Amino acid sequence: MNSERLISFxxxxxxxxxxxxxxxxxxLLDQKRIAVIGSNGSGxxxxxxxxxxxxxASRGEVRVHGIDPIRQARLLRRRVGFxxxxxxxxxxxPTVAExxxxxxxxRGLSRTExxxxxxxxxxxxxxxxxxxxxxxxxxxxQKQLLALSSVLVSExxxxxxDEPTALLDAAxxxxxSNHLLDEMPQQLVLVTHxxxxxERCDTALWFDQGRLRRCGEPRAVIAEYERSHP
Amino acid sequence: xxxxxxxxxxxxxxxxxGLKLVCFIGASLAIATTTTSLWQVIxxxxxxxxxxxxxxxxxxxxxxxxxxxxxxxxxxxxxxxLFLPAIDAVTNTxxxxxxxxxxxxxxxxxxxxxxxxxTERACAPFRRFGIRPEAVALVLAxxxxxxxxIAGFAATIRDAQRARGIPPxxxxxxxxxxxxxxxxxxxxxxxxxxxxIEP
Ligand SMILES: Nc1ncnc2c1ncn2[C@@H]1O[C@H](COP(=O)(O)OP(=O)(O)OP(=O)(O)O)[C@@H](O)[C@H]1O
Ligand SMILES: [Mg+2]
Numbered sequence: 001m002n003s004e005r006l007i008s009f010x011x012x013x014x015x016x017x018x019x020x021x022x023x024x025x026x027x028l029l030d031q032k033r034i035a036v037i038g039s040n041g042s043g044x045x046x047x048x049x050x051x052x053x054x055x056x057a058s059r060g061e062v063r064v065h066g067i068d069p070i071r072q073a074r075l076l077r078r079r080v081g082f083x084x085x086x087x088x089x090x091x092x093x094p095t096v097a098e099x100x101x102x103x104x105x106x107r108g109l110s111r112t113e114x115x116x117x118x119x120x121x122x123x124x125x126x127x128x129x130x131x132x133x134x135x136x137x138x139x140x141x142q143k144q145l146l147a148l149s150s151v152l153v154s155e156x157x158x159x160x161x162d163e164p165t166a167l168l169d170a171a172x173x174x175x176x177s178n179h180l181l182d183e184m185p186q187q188l189v190l191v192t193h194x195x196x197x198x199e200r201c202d203t204a205l206w207f208d209q210g211r212l213r214r215c216g217e218p219r220a221v222i223a224e225y226e227r228s229h230p
Numbered sequence: 231x232x233x234x235x236x237x238x239x240x241x242x243x244x245x246x247x248g249l250k251l252v253c254f255i256g257a258s259l260a261i262a263t264t265t266t267s268l269w270q271v272i273x274x275x276x277x278x279x280x281x282x283x284x285x286x287x288x289x290x291x292x293x294x295x296x297x298x299x300x301x302x303x304x305x306x307x308x309x310x311x312l313f314l315p316a317i318d319a320v321t322n323t324x325x326x327x328x329x330x331x332x333x334x335x336x337x338x339x340x341x342x343x344x345x346x347x348x349t350e351r352a353c354a355p356f357r358r359f360g361i362r363p364e365a366v367a368l369v370l371a372x373x374x375x376x377x378x379x380i381a382g383f384a385a386t387i388r389d390a391q392r393a394r395g396i397p398p399x400x401x402x403x404x405x406x407x408x409x410x411x412x413x414x415x416x417x418x419x420x421x422x423x424x425x426x427i428e429p
Contacts, residue, residue, distance in 0.1 A: 052424055054420055054423070054424060074426070077423070077424070077425070077426035078426055081424075081425075082421075082424035084417070084420070084421060084424075086417065088379060088382075088414075089414055089417030089418050089420075089421055090417075090421045091375065091379075092371070092372060092375055092418065092421060092422055092425070093342055093343075093371060093375055094234055094235070094342055094374055094375050095234055095235055095342075098235070098341060098342045098343060101343055102343070102371075102425070102427070103425050103426070105343070105346075105427060106364075106427070132234070132235065132236065132237055134234050134378065135375075136375075136378045136379060136382070150425065151425070154425075154426065
């Protein structure tokens with residue numbers, strides 16, 4: 001096992017009042033690209049949100065690269081970047097450059113260093129002509145590229161993406177998914193309904209009504225998932 | 231109404247943000263308290279135009295700020311014209327419009343991160359009263375960013391209601407707007423903490 005990128009869940013459950021969103025999940029993951037699939041309401045987002053402390057376990061123990069996501073939240077958030085499906089609610093600053101720079105606040109970097117890192121991100125993600133544009137005037141795909149830039153600029157070691165391509169057209173889906181799956185050196189947890197993307201990962205987790213139904217080689221897991229949902 | 235930062239190298243761009251803020255507040259107060267006659271309005275207007283010119287901003291940018299302030303101008307002017315002599319109505323409206331346009335000049339020449347830093351510094355003395363400067367700065371930034379989003383919600387709701395033939399009504403508009411805005415606030419809070427900024 002690669003302990004540098006070990007994610008471990010030990011008998012983790014998450015309750016929302018009466019409802020159990022995750023039910024006694026135990027798993028050890030050290031693959032680079034991890035897919036999470038399952039039908040609506042099966043607990044995928046809850047699983048993803050546990051990884052960066054946006055949700056907390058009602059029972060059991062979660063460790064991400066050896067860190068407790070709740071108790072060591074500050075440390076963890078520097079290692080884990082999160083991409084949501086709605087690009088609109090991820091934009092926190094008025095312009096593209098300002099939004100990317102916002103992720104570097106409070107890290108003690110000099111202004112030139114921040115500017116340098118921001119412009120590198122803007123170039124890599126094809127946003128060069130939009131540096132000083134209003135972030136909200138971008139198209140959906142461009143906004144998602146911006147969200148990705150804003151996350152990657154702080155150089156996290158793990159990226160958690162919750163249906164990052166749900167609102168994108170085919171071309172933008174290809175662009176974002178190629179970046180996440182092939183170009184980026186970081187570890188990735190990808191929650192998706194797009195089984196072709198899941199197939200490109202190194203391992204797949206299938207959630208069913210809050211339980212981890214299967215975990216393993218993506219093709220095998222997807223085949224079984226498809227058989228159970230004819 | 232809130233101008234997006236336009237990069238530049240003018241005096242206004244290079245001025246320390248805190249000092250700039252103090253100058254702009256001073257200028258706004260001066261306009262608010264002294265502009266009562268027509269010639270004072272004209273000199274204040276000249277002052278604001280000079281400010282835009284100093285920042286290297288074109289007449290087009292200035293014009294677009296006036297257009298952005300058109301509703302304020304209209305809402306102030308119309309009722310006053312009914313009750314006041316025309317000249318007073320115009321000076322009163324011009325005074326407010328000039329301050330709004332001056333405020334836009336501030337945001338046009340100031341990067342939000344710099345404004346955040348200046349706000350944090352300005353609020354630092356209040357820390358002992360339990361006020362957290364980072365939080366004040368963050369709220370300010372998120373408010374500025376959220377204005378176009380909420381405006382977008384309003385447009386969406388109006389379209390959706392028109393498409394279904396629902397007659398415009400204040401309540402049937404306000405309730406969904408409130409719900410969408412609260413949902414947005416919730417999502418935004420998640421995004422901010424996911425980015426490692428402690429709110
Ligand atoms: N904040 C919450 N409050 C109450 N219930 C919640 C909350 N978040 C999730 N749930 C419930 O937990 C269950 C799992 O939700 P989750 O969002 O993890 O599903 P999901 O697999 O991501 O679904 P989808 O594919 O629709 O995004 C659902 O039954 C949901 O209603
Ligand atoms: Mg989900």
